[in-house]
Structures are given as structure tokens and as C-alpha cells.
Amino acid sequence: MCRIVGYIGYNQATPILLNGLGRLEYRGYDSAGVAVFGDKGIVKARSEGKLVNLKKKTESTDVSGTVGIGHTRWATHGEPNETNCHPHSSMNGKFVVVHNGIIENYDVIKKQLLKNGVKFLSETDTEVVPQLLEYYYDGDVLEAIRKVTNELTGSYALGILCADCPDIIFAARKSSPLIVAKGENENFIASDISAILDYTKTYTTLNDGDIVELKKDSVKLFDKDLNEKEINFTVTDLDLSAVMKNGYEHFMLKEINEQPEKVKGLFDSYVSDGKVDIPELEKLSDCLENCEKIYAVACGSAYHTSIAGKYVIEQFSRIGVETDIASEFRYRSPILNEKTPVIIISQSGETADSIAALRMAKEHSAPVIGIVNVVGSTIYRESDCVLYTKAGPEIAVATTKGYATQLMMFYLIALYLAQKKGTLTAQEIAQYCAELETIPEKAERLVKNTAQIEKYSDRYKSSKNFFFIGRNTDYAAAMEASLKVKEISYISSDAYASGELKHGTIALIDKGTPVISFCANKRLFDKAWSNAEEVVARGAEVICVVSQKDEEKIKEGYGKIVLEDICDEFSTMLEVIAMQIFAYYIAKGNGCDIDKPKNLAKSVTVE
Ligand code: G6P
Numbered sequence: 003m004c005r006i007v008g009y010i011g012y013n014q015a016t017p018i019l020l021n022g023l024g025r026l027e028y029r030g031y032d033s034a035g036v037a038v039f040g041d042k043g044i045v046k047a048r049s050e051g052k053l054v055n056l057k058k059k060t061e062s063t064d065v066s067g068t069v070g071i072g073h074t075r076w077a078t079h080g081e082p083n084e085t086n087c088h089p090h091s092s093m094n095g096k097f098v099v100v101h102n103g104i105i106e107n108y109d110v111i112k113k114q115l116l117k118n119g120v121k122f123l124s125e126t127d128t129e130v131v132p133q134l135l136e137y138y139y140d141g142d143v144l145e146a147i148r149k150v151t152n153e154l155t156g157s158y159a160l161g162i163l164c165a166d167c168p169d170i171i172f173a174a175r176k177s178s179p180l181i182v183a184k185g186e187n188e189n190f191i192a193s194d195i196s197a198i199l200d201y202t203k204t205y206t207t208l209n210d211g212d213i214v215e216l217k218k219d220s221v222k223l224f225d226k227d228l229n230e231k232e233i234n235f236t237v238t239d240l241d242l243s244a245v246m247k248n249g250y251e252h253f254m255l256k257e258i259n260e261q262p263e264k265v266k267g268l269f270d271s272y273v274s275d276g277k278v279d280i281p282e283l284e285k286l287s288d289c290l291e292n293c294e295k296i297y298a299v300a301c302g303s304a305y306h307t308s309i310a311g312k313y314v315i316e317q318f319s320r321i322g323v324e325t326d327i328a329s330e331f332r333y334r335s336p337i338l339n340e341k342t343p344v345i346i347i348s349q350s351g352e353t354a355d356s357i358a359a360l361r362m363a364k365e366h367s368a369p370v371i372g373i374v375n376v377v378g379s380t381i382y383r384e385s386d387c388v389l390y391t392k393a394g395p396e397i398a399v400a401t402t403k404g405y406a407t408q409l410m411m412f413y414l415i416a417l418y419l420a421q422k423k424g425t426l427t428a429q430e431i432a433q434y435c436a437e438l439e440t441i442p443e444k445a446e447r448l449v450k451n452t453a454q455i456e457k458y459s460d461r462y463k464s465s466k467n468f469f470f471i472g473r474n475t476d477y478a479a480a481m482e483a484s485l486k487v488k489e490i491s492y493i494s495s496d497a498y499a500s501g502e503l504k505h506g507t508i509a510l511i512d513k514g515t516p517v518i519s520f521c522a523n524k525r526l527f528d529k530a531w532s533n534a535e536e537v538v539a540r541g542a543e544v545i546c547v548v549s550q551k552d553e554e555k556i557k558e559g560y561g562k563i564v565l566e567d568i569c570d571e572f573s574t575m576l577e578v579i580a581m582q583i584f585a586y587y588i589a590k591g592n593g594c595d596i597d598k599p600k601n602l603a604k605s606v607t608v609e
Pocket residue numbers: 301302303304305347348349350351352353356399400401602603604605606
């Protein structure tokens with residue numbers, strides 16, 4: 003997705019912009035550009051493809067100057083070529099703009115401007131912004147921004163340069179992330195703090211409608227009507243090491259290895275003396291205790307955690323859970339009211355469809371619980387209660403520690419609800435807490451001893467199609483495992499509920515088709531085993547993901563990945579970690595760009 007960085011200070015802007023864009027590179031993009039205010043006015047350098055191309059461009063273009071804005075673009079309107087690349091300029095060069103988001107009414111504005119003789123160069127929605135700014139500008143930039151932002155519909159984070167103001171960067175935000183950060187005699191804008199951790203940790207997150215005037219030694223914040231607002235800066239506790247590989251070959255591997263510590267952190271925050279205490283949920287405790295149904299809504303892997311969460315919440319607390327993909331939820335007519343809590347799960351807190359689902363829930367007075375990993379993100383700010391997953395910045399596009407911490411949060415919520423409703427005894431809760439407490443050490447041994455998994459990644463890395471099958475909590479694991487393989491190794495794969503396979507999909511099983519059968523849920527082992535035998539009878543090669551307790555039951559000739567025993571309700575956690583490793587080594591064996599898979603973006607801020 004598009005990302006923005008802006009710098010104003012005493013240092014050369016271009017190296018800082020390139021460095022900042024580099025820190026955001028993992029989020030996925032297909033072209034990049036900068037615009038810098040120098041002696042000859044605003045000069046742009048833009049290029050297709052990766053940042054190294056832009057860097058070369060900046061070496062052959064005079065982009066010297068201490069004020070500048072930069073952008074990485076993930077194409078939505080128009081091909082990823084240089085003409086469509088940001089920054090975009092107005093016809094007479096008065097305004098230069100970088101943008102993240104989508105201007106939904108760009109077509110209407112463009113037609114109007116064309117009628118007025120304005121000439122457009124690109125196919126982008128963004129170009130209407132500098133053009134409209136120039137159209138309204140009469141010497142007062144802030145007033146022009148006010149008029150333009152009043153007219154735009156859709157989402158935007160904007161960085162703006164005006165040729166008449168060589169010592170100012172302007173910015174505005176609605177529904178796309180943007181922060182303002184303060185250094186010593188230098189200031190920044192950025193899509194997120196990780197872009198500028200090399201320079202400062204002091205920042206503030208802009209709210210919808212905010213407009214900013216940034217000079218090297220001052221920051222002014224206005225609301226959408228240009229009333230000046232107070233700014234409250236905070237200092238992030240992230241340090242640079244959180245966004246560096248620290249010796250790992252890939253961020254994904256680093257993040258896989260961080261999982262034991264991160265899930266332990268969450269456990270320690272909410273469990274003591276065999277009881278679960280989630281103070282953040284207290285203000286909704288009446289609603290949660292008395293509701294009959296909870297919605298859990300998300301996209302991608304976050305949606306898969308909700309499926310695993312559903313099994314456990316329903317079993318422990320006897321509250322029904324309806325899971326929904328956010329992009330579907332927002333266009334159906336779910337029965338929402340003040341008695342139907344909605345859990346929105348999002349690592350980034352900025353996924354456009356999840357935000358839309360959240361807002362829809364709130365419009366219907368449904369209380370919203372956000373499970374989020376980014377403090378200050380839109381979902382973090384707009385939820386009624388926030389459960390912060392504390393995984394730290396996740397850089398690899400394919401989520402790992404984001405998933406594991408969301409899942410841990412679901413386990414904790416399930417136990418919390420059971421405790422509140424009395425659907426489990428205190429002794430049972432304490433036993434489940436004791437089981438949960440073992441996850442970090444078991445996960446630690448799993449991520450440190452990957453040989454049994456790597457063997458299968460190597461054997462099957464050239465396969466054309468994988469099947470992942472399981473029942474109940476094992477099915478939740480199958481769905482996430484299948485996504486992991488697709489995302490990073492580009493191998494087609496399907497996840498099926500084991501019992502459903504024979505209703506059609508089994509027709510696709512041929513000699514040598516690899517089928518990963520999840521059987522770590524011991525209660526359902528025998529059922530899972532019969533389904534594994536069914537596919538073997540049709541020529542499949544099965545790898546069973548099994549707990550130590552059932553290991554002996556796996557027949558000779560079947561592959562197996564053995565996990566340490568854990569209660570059935572929590573087995574998804576170890577299964578998924580094993581499959582992250584499986585997918586990682588397949589992708590590595592195939593030479594894929596593991597941290598930045600093609601066509602994907604870390605945080606999908608467009609619909
Ligand atoms: C993208 C990422 C996925 C992620 C999904 C939801 O597609 O590539 O890994 O699961 O977005 O993201 P969120 O930030 O809302 O959890």
C-alpha cells in the first residue's frame with residue numbers, strides 16, 4: 003500500500019526520505035518518488051519499481067534541499083509507471099502532493115476541472131488533489147486545503163508542498179494513517195513511526211479532518227475548519243532493533259522466533275493465580291455476560307484467528323460466535339444492536355474493510371472490541387474497548403507473531419467470559435490457564451528445532467498444489483496454513499474441513515498430491531485419521547501434524563510433524579507455528595521474496 007514520508011529541517015531531505023521509505027518498503031509498492039524544495043523550486047525524482055531505481059534517479063537529478071516529501075505507490079488507479087508515480091503536481095506547478103488512500107469522487111472533480119481548462123497528466127485519482135488546490139488557491143494555502151478536503155470523499159493522508167512556501171510542509175488526513183513527529187530543529191510526517199525511528203521517537207497521530215502546518219522548528223495543528231488545536235506528543239517505546247532483522251535472514255524468520263516471548267507477554271499481562279483478568283473489557287462486562295451472540299470480523303489471517311477463537315469461546319462460555327470476513331460483513335445486513343458485541347481483529351488497525359465493519363457496527367450501536375497491534379491506529383482509536391496485542395512492529399507481509407498474539411488474546415477472552423458466566427469452574431479455568439502458560443516454552447522448542455519440518459518443505463517445495471485438512475480447531479489451523487503457503491511461496495493450496503473433502507474436492511486428489519492433515523486435536527484424532535486414509539487411498543501423500551500422545555498411531559509410510567502435547571482447545575497455536583515454518587522453508591527453497599511477496603501489501607488501506 004502507499005506510504006508517505008516528509009522531512010523539514012537543516013539536513014538534506016533526500017537521504018532521509020529514501021531511508022524512511024526503505025523502512026516502510028515491506029508494506030508493498032510498485033513505484034516510488036520524492037519531491038524536494040531546492041534553489042530551483044520543487045524538483046521531483048520518480049521511478050517505477052523498487053527504491054534502488056529511485057535512488058539512482060536521485061543521483062542523476064538535483065534533488066538537493068532540506069524540505070521534501072516522499073512516497074511509495076501501490077497502484078490502484080493507473081499502471082505502476084513513472085507518470086502515475088507520486089508526487090503529483092498541479093498544472094502550473096504551484097502544488098506538489100503525495101497521497102495514501104483513494105479519492106472516491108475523483109472522476110467528478112476531474113471532469114469539472116477539465117471543463118475549466120485544467121490539464122491532467124496521470125491516470126491517478128490523486129492528481130485531482132494538487133489540481134484542485136491550485137484551482138482554489140488565492141495566496142492562502144491553509145484555506146485552499148480546507149476547501150479541497152471539504153470536497154474530497156474517500157480516504158487520504160496527504161503531504162503537500164506549495165511553491166510559494168519554501169519552508170513549510172502541509173499535511174492532512176482522513177481515514178488513512180498519518181503521524182507528525184518532532185525532532186531537534188527538524189520535523190517529519192510519516193505513515194507510521196517505523197519510518198523515522200532513526201531520527202526521533204516523539205510523535206502524534208493525526209485524527210480524521212486534521213490539517214498540519216509543519217516548519218523546521220514548529221508544528222501547528224488545525225481541525226477541518228482551521229481552528230487551531232492543541233497537540234499532544236507521545237514517545238514511542240519502540241526502538242530501531244524492532245524494525246531491523248537483527249541477524250535473521252528474513253523478518254519473517256525473526257518474527258516466527260519472537261512468538262514465544264510475545265505470547266508469554268500477553269499471558270503474563272492478563273493471568274495471575276489461575277484467573278484471567280482483562281480490565282479493558284470491564285466496561286462491557288454486563289453486555290458480554292448477557293449477550294447471546296458475538297460477531298468476530300476481520301480480514302486475512304486475522305479472520306482465521308477469529309475462527310479458532312469461535313471454537314474456544316463457544317465451548318468455554320456457551321456464547322455463540324459468528325465470524326465474518328470484513329469485506330463481506332459490511333455489505334450484508336447483520337443483526338446488530340447494543341446487545342451484539344463485535345470484535346474487530348486487525349494487526350495493523352488500518353485495514354480499510356475492517357475499519358468500515360467497525361463503523362457499521364457502531365452505527366447500529368453495537369459495542370466494539372478491537373484486537374489491535376498498533377497503538378493509535380484507526381481501529382485502536384475507534385473501538386469502545388481495545389485489547390492491545392503487544393507483538394511489536396511486524397515487518398514481514400505474511401503475519402506470524404501478529405496471528406499468534408491475536409490467537410492468545412482469543413484464548414484469554416474465552417476464559418474471561420467463561421469465568422464471568424460461570425460456565426467453567428474455577429478449577430477448570432485454573433487448569434486451562436496452566437495449559438496456556440506452557441505455550442511459550444513449547445513454541446520456543448518448536449521454533450528452535452525445525453529439522454522435522456524443513457525436511458517436508460524441501461521434499462514438497464516443487465508441488466503444484468497442497469491440501470490442508472482438519473476438523474474443528476484443526477480446521478482453523480488448516481485455513482491459516484493454506485494462506486501462509488499461498489502468500490509467500492505462490493503455490494496453490496486449499497484448506498478443507500476434513501469431513502467436507504469427500505463432497506467434491508477429493509476429486510482433485512491424485513497420485514503424489516501432498517495433503518497436510520491436522521490431527522493434534524486428540525478428541526477428534528480418529529475422525530481425522532479416517533479422512534487421512536481416504537486421501538491416501540486415492541494416491542495422496544499425507545503429512546500428519548500430530549501431538550506426541552498420538553504419534554504412535556500414525557502408520558508407517560505416512561509423514562508426520564510431531565508437536566508437544568497441549569489441550570485440544572489450544573492446539574491450533576502450535577499447529578500454525580509449525581506451518582509458518584513449513585511455508586517459510588518452502589518459499590526459501592524456491593527463492594521467493596519472503597518478506598515482500600509479489601502483489602501483496604502488509605496493510606490494505608483500500609477497499
Ligand atoms: C493483509 C496482510 C495479511 C493480514 C491482512 C489483515 O492482507 O497481508 O497478513 O492478515 O492484511 O491485516 P490486519 O492488519 O487487519 O490484521
